[in-house]
Amino acid sequence: MIRLKGVSRTFPTRDGEVAALRDLDLDIAENQFVAVVGRSGCGKSTLLRLIAGLLEPTGGALTIDGAPVGRPRQDVVLMHQLPALLPWRTALGNVMLPVEIRRLPRDEYRARAADLLDSVGLAGFHQRHPYELSGGMQQRVALCRALIQRPRVLLMDEPFSALDALTREELATQLQAMHLAAPATTVFVTHSIPEAVLLADRVVVLGTRPGRVRRVLDVGIPRPRSFGPNAYVARAAEYVAELHDLLLEE
Numbered sequence: 001m002i003r004l005k006g007v008s009r010t011f012p013t014r015d016g017e018v019a020a021l022r023d024l025d026l027d028i029a030e031n032q033f034v035a036v037v038g039r040s041g042c043g044k045s046t047l048l049r050l051i052a053g054l055l056e057p058t059g060g061a062l063t064i065d066g067a068p069v070g071r072p073r074q075d076v077v078l079m080h081q082l083p084a085l086l087p088w089r090t091a092l093g094n095v096m097l098p099v100e101i102r103r104l105p106r107d108e109y110r111a112r113a114a115d116l117l118d119s120v121g122l123a124g125f126h127q128r129h130p131y132e133l134s135g136g137m138q139q140r141v142a143l144c145r146a147l148i149q150r151p152r153v154l155l156m157d158e159p160f161s162a163l164d165a166l167t168r169e170e171l172a173t174q175l176q177a178m179h180l181a182a183p184a185t186t187v188f189v190t191h192s193i194p195e196a197v198l199l200a201d202r203v204v205v206l207g208t209r210p211g212r213v214r215r216v217l218d219v220g221i222p223r224p225r226s227f228g229p230n231a232y233v234a235r236a237a238e239y240v241a242e243l244h245d246l247l248l249e250e
């Protein structure tokens, strides 16, 4: 469904052109969960911004359902590391923001927004403002805001990296549950290898600049997966070790 064929992206700088991605080939199937890992600066954010239509490739072809991606689409949502909530709106008001901007039926979506907030453990916090919420709670609100319109493609740029380790695990587990209940094609950039192994059908390892796909690892562990003690801990550890070595090799 998302297809990158020989995609390159360069940026002009004072010292000449910088290649962020070079000749990247990648196919992502409908509703697949793909994690992208790689050293800092290898082009992960650039890849997401290209799929989001915020940047254009300088070479190659990038299509969603066969149509070239030239600008942002309503069914593709990008979520960042920081929640960026509007401080004067409540949690519910922030989740409803995209609905109001697009003038969708408010009543119908208000119920969905409330359900989403409940599903990430924020029942009882709908009317709270961002300053009354912890960082983890704020990021949960941002996740609900990203999902409110049932995007077909969810792009996540290190969404949990500003959180403490336990909150981060909790959010990853919640994201997994949400993906299982209502799958969307997801491209999830992370620096956490265990998080990638928990969440992804496939982990794409990008090589250092100029970024290209070094390896794609299929994670064959049944879902739901968990970080804690479980029957697949040994298999997960093997994937983690393999990815770790791949990243260190560079």
Ligand SMILES: Nc1ncnc2c1ncn2[C@@H]1O[C@H](COP(=O)(O)OP(=O)(O)OP(=O)(O)O)[C@@H](O)[C@H]1O
Pocket: 011, 012, 013, 018, 019, 020, 038, 039, 040, 041, 042, 043, 044, 045, 046, 047, 209
């Ligand atoms: N707008 C820009 N202008 C110039 N160079 C850029 C621009 N955006 C990205 N780059 C360069 O492209 C390369 C890839 O950047 P990108 O942000 O995609 O990497 P990343 O893998 O997401 O990094 P990190 O893991 O540190 O977030 C870097 O060398 C960066 O300096």
